[in-house]
Amino acid sequence: MGAVDLGREPDVKWDFAGPADAEPLGAAIIGYRDAGGAGLDLRVAGTTAVTVLIEFGDREVIVDDAIGQRTLDGFVAGLAIEAMRVRSKRVECIEVRLSPIQAYSLLGVPPTDLGRGVVALEDLWGRRARRLREQLASTSTWDERFALMKSFLAQCDRPTRTPDPEVLAAWNRILASHGRVKIGELAESLGWSHKRLWARFESQIGLTPKRAAMLARFRYAVDGLLADRPAADVAVDCGYTDQAHLCRDVSLFADRTPGALTAHYRPAIARHRYRAWGRFVQYPAGPVGR
Numbered sequence: 001m002g003a004v005d006l007g008r009e010p011d012v013k014w015d016f017a018g019p020a021d022a023e024p025l026g027a028a029i030i031g032y033r034d035a036g037g038a039g040l041d042l043r044v045a046g047t048t049a050v051t052v053l054i055e056f057g058d059r060e061v062i063v064d065d066a067i068g069q070r071t072l073d074g075f076v077a078g079l080a081i082e083a084m085r086v087r088s089k090r091v092e093c094i095e096v097r098l099s100p101i102q103a104y105s106l107l108g109v110p111p112t113d114l115g116r117g118v119v120a121l122e123d124l125w126g127r128r129a130r131r132l133r134e135q136l137a138s139t140s141t142w143d144e145r146f147a148l149m150k151s152f153l154a155q156c157d158r159p160t161r162t163p164d165p166e167v168l169a170a171w172n173r174i175l176a177s178h179g180r181v182k183i184g185e186l187a188e189s190l191g192w193s194h195k196r197l198w199a200r201f202e203s204q205i206g207l208t209p210k211r212a213a214m215l216a217r218f219r220y221a222v223d224g225l226l227a228d229r230p231a232a233d234v235a236v237d238c239g240y241t242d243q244a245h246l247c248r249d250v251s252l253f254a255d256r257t258p259g260a261l262t263a264h265y266r267p268a269i270a271r272h273r274y275r276a277w278g279r280f281v282q283y284p285a286g287p288v289g290r
Contacts, residue, residue, distance in 0.1 A: 017142035019097075022150045025157060026102040029149050031142045033057070033092045042086040043264075044077075045222070046215050046253035048175065050103035050111070050206075051077045054121065054129075056136035056145075057092030067117035073133060074121035076107065078114030079206045079215065083255035094136060094149055100205045101168060105161040106153055111206030128152075163204040166190045170201055170209060179217030180239045183209045218253045221246060222261070231258040 018030035034040060040061070054074040055061050063070050065084035077084070079100060100111055107114075107124065121129035132152055139145050163171075170186055186209065187197040202208045207215065217238050224234035235246040250258050 018146065020146040020150075022096075022153055025106065025150075025153050026099055027106070027153055028097045029146055030095050031093065031145055032095070034088075034090045037090055040086065040088045040091050043255070044084045044086055045255075045261075046079070046081055046083065046218065048079065048100075048212075048216055048219055050079065050098045050100050050107070050114070052096040052098070052121075053077070053086075054094045054096075054133060054136065054149075055088070055091055056094065056133045057090070058137065059088055059090060059092075061086055061088040061091065063118055065117035067115075070118075070120070072118070072120050074129065075118035076114060076121065076124055077118045078103075078111055079212070080114075080116055080118075081207075081211065081215070081252065082116060083253060084117070094145055096149065096153070101163055101171060104163055104204055105158050106156050108156060108158070110203060112203060114206060125156075164200055166192055166197070167201050167204045170197060171205060171212070174209065174213050174216050177216075178220035178238065179213040179215070181213055183213070214249060215253065218249050221249070222254075225250075225258050225262050228262070234258075 013036035015033040015035045016030065017032070019028045020030070021027075022029055052074070053061070053076075055072075060071045060073055061075075063072060063075060063084060063086055066080065066082045098106060104111060109124065113119075125132075132148070135148050136145050139148065162168075169190060173186060174181055183197070184194055187194045190197065192200075198208055201212070205212060217240075221234050221238045221240075224237065225231065231246060232243045235243045238246070240246045240249070247257060250256060250261060254261055256264070
């Protein structure tokens with residue numbers, strides 16, 4: 001759910017573009033640039049997407065995650081459980097959001113290899129990552145950057161590397177139910193044992209079915225909290241046993257209480273009419289210049 005915290009400084013200027021669809025790859029792409037020099041400081045919560053972030057403005061980003069603090073040119077964040085922080089003095093970025101289903105064929109590594117923290121782009125793509133940053137830096141418009149990113153992803157795609165149909169069905173059901181699904185019943189409906197679903201799902205998605213359901217439910221709860229609904233009502237509607245259960249999940253995935261999360265993000269949403277997209281950024285609703 002992470003957001004660029006522009007709410008504190010109304011005159012801060014950001015250049016946003018997108019989202020652009022990268023069909024048939026199933027990816028969505030945005031671009032953003034710090035045009036005002038205010039710097040970037042994002043508190044990033046867990047989400048049901050794999051995210052690729054590429055800084056192409058000859059600067060670096062500082063990432064604090066479950067592994068520690070690192071300074072990177074770009075990275076891939078899998079379906080990590082713990083919250084993280086992303087900072088930079090001034091950035092020009094491309095961000096790509098992928099379903100873990102698409103990530104399985106596009107990234108070239110098993111989702112479990114992404115681990116609990118982020119993976120540096122060069123560790124994943126080697127010299128191709130450096131070349132991509134150079135190409136992005138040489139462009140002058142967002143349209144050109146999006147075209148480059150789409151072409152790069154298409155070259156990475158391995159259509160034969162796809163999850164089992166049963167894993168895909170399980171993932172889609174978890175999302176559709178907002179995580180309110182019993183894993184034993186899910187396995188039975190797919191004709192698999194609980195053990196087989198657990199092992200195959202984790203190897204191809206990057207989380208166990210139970211953790212994925214927790215994450216999907218958390219994301220649904222965040223929507224309710226940011227709509228100014230009482231935490232107790234959100235807990236009931238999302239299937240938590242009580243409000244304390246909701247608080248534990250929000251603390252796990254966002255490192256905040258429900259009240260602190262709402263207080264942090266609601267002023268920015270109200271003042272600037274941000275609409276959420278992707279993992280790291282929220283940006284103003286309406287047409288965006290390219």
